[in-house]
Amino acid sequence: MPEPVKFYFDFSSPYSYFASFKIDETCEGLGREVSWRPFLLGALFKITGAQPLNTVPMKGEYCENDWQRLGRYMNVPWTMPEAFPIATQATARTFYWLHDQDPALAKKFAKEAFMTYFGRGQDISSVDAVAELAAPLGVDHAALQAALSDDKIKQRLKDETQSAIDVGVFGAPYFIVDGEGIWGSDRMWMIRRWIERGGW
Amino acid sequence: MPEPVKFYFDFSSPYSYFASFKIDETCEGLGREVSWRPFLLGALFKITGAQPLNTVPMKGEYCENDWQRLGRYMNVPWTMPEAFPIATQATARTFYWLHDQDPALAKKFAKEAFMTYFGRGQDISSVDAVAELAAPLGVDHAALQAALSDDKIKQRLKDETQSAIDVGVFGAPYFIVDGEGIWGSDRMWMIRRWIERGGW
Numbered sequence: 001m002p003e004p005v006k007f008y009f010d011f012s013s014p015y016s017y018f019a020s021f022k023i024d025e026t027c028e029g030l031g032r033e034v035s036w037r038p039f040l041l042g043a044l045f046k047i048t049g050a051q052p053l054n055t056v057p058m059k060g061e062y063c064e065n066d067w068q069r070l071g072r073y074m075n076v077p078w079t080m081p082e083a084f085p086i087a088t089q090a091t092a093r094t095f096y097w098l099h100d101q102d103p104a105l106a107k108k109f110a111k112e113a114f115m116t117y118f119g120r121g122q123d124i125s126s127v128d129a130v131a132e133l134a135a136p137l138g139v140d141h142a143a144l145q146a147a148l149s150d151d152k153i154k155q156r157l158k159d160e161t162q163s164a165i166d167v168g169v170f171g172a173p174y175f176i177v178d179g180e181g182i183w184g185s186d187r188m189w190m191i192r193r194w195i196e197r198g199g200w
Numbered sequence: 201m202p203e204p205v206k207f208y209f210d211f212s213s214p215y216s217y218f219a220s221f222k223i224d225e226t227c228e229g230l231g232r233e234v235s236w237r238p239f240l241l242g243a244l245f246k247i248t249g250a251q252p253l254n255t256v257p258m259k260g261e262y263c264e265n266d267w268q269r270l271g272r273y274m275n276v277p278w279t280m281p282e283a284f285p286i287a288t289q290a291t292a293r294t295f296y297w298l299h300d301q302d303p304a305l306a307k308k309f310a311k312e313a314f315m316t317y318f319g320r321g322q323d324i325s326s327v328d329a330v331a332e333l334a335a336p337l338g339v340d341h342a343a344l345q346a347a348l349s350d351d352k353i354k355q356r357l358k359d360e361t362q363s364a365i366d367v368g369v370f371g372a373p374y375f376i377v378d379g380e381g382i383w384g385s386d387r388m389w390m391i392r393r394w395i396e397r398g399g400w
Contacts, residue, residue: 186386
């Protein structure tokens with residue numbers, strides 16, 4: 001059984017949002033599972049010196065136009081959120097909490113979180129906002145709130161972020177296929193090629 | 201007659217090197233000329249705060265691997281130059297000097313400069329190095345040397361760089377198709393789509 005492809009992302013990363021629509025179908029047609037791994041991009045930015053894309057002179061304006069046209073091209077909803085970027089601790093912790101109970105549910109939650117934030121432009125940084133978007137998936141508000149205030153889940157997200165850094169993840173989305181790092185939503189073709197060829 | 205696609209690049213940009221192999225055939229099959237426009241990336245970096253890719257923590261190592269695998273994938277020579285990045289004033293000024301006499305010769309020169317630097321890993325920053333690589337194209341060493349010491353050609357490159365900045369170029373390679381900016385060697389497909397569809 002080949003290793004799953006790892007999909008590292010931050011819920012506040014527009015290019016991760018676009019990649020999230022394609023990564024599963026790209027890999028599953030090639031016999032690979034995909035392991036979704038949210039982490040905190042902010043921790044990485046401290047190492048690389050990067051800034052949120054929309055705040056970089058010139059590049060910021062370019063990216064806002066690019067996200068709009070990618071939405072049209074991919075035929076997926078795109079709404080530039082007023083709150084951007086946001087803290088994604090609550091969303092990412094919820095993901096791992098759900099993942100330990102039911103990986104498929106965690107993935108559904110992640111898709112719903114992305115759609116709420118970038119599809120409809122709604123802030124998902126608060127625990128209440130996360131609970132609200134998770135409710136239709138059968139996630140209990142009180143249980144979620146209790147889980148998120150537990151130090152264990154806080155540590156878990158720290159550990160996941162550190163693991164990502166340890167394997168070389170420096171941006172999002174970032175994919176690892178059999179140890180090979182591939183960065184960016186523009187490189188889905190490279191994942192496919194790697195799996196088909198087993199390298200270059 | 202539709203406007204040419206503008207291809208903005210710096211001779212010290214690896215992703216521009218890779219794009220240079222594909223931009224002409226991508227556009228010409230769609231009935232578009234390509235206007236090659238070297239500029240000085242360093243002037244932009246002062247605005248955007250960007251750093252040479254190989255000096256960014258984590259991203260630097262990733263990119264060095266990425267350039268190797270892109271070379272293999274595209275079946276084009278790749279040698280990481282010991283001197284990187286380099287000053288590209290002499291190369292870019294030579295390009296514009298030749299361009300004013302013979303645009304086709306300027307493009308041939310640009311391809312030879314890229315091949316010398318990234319294909320064979322040889323430093324092309326000095327006037328002598330530029331003269332040497334231009335000689336087989338029939339460019340006279342003394343005439344080149346005289347041209348490059350003229351203030352007019354220095355001003356020309358400054359103006360070209362400022363024009364690039366004025367139209368929003370913030371990195372390289374950067375393409376402009378009918379006013380629409382498209383950044384990166386991963387986005388050649390987007391140029392094609394824009395031309396075929398006349399937009400999104």
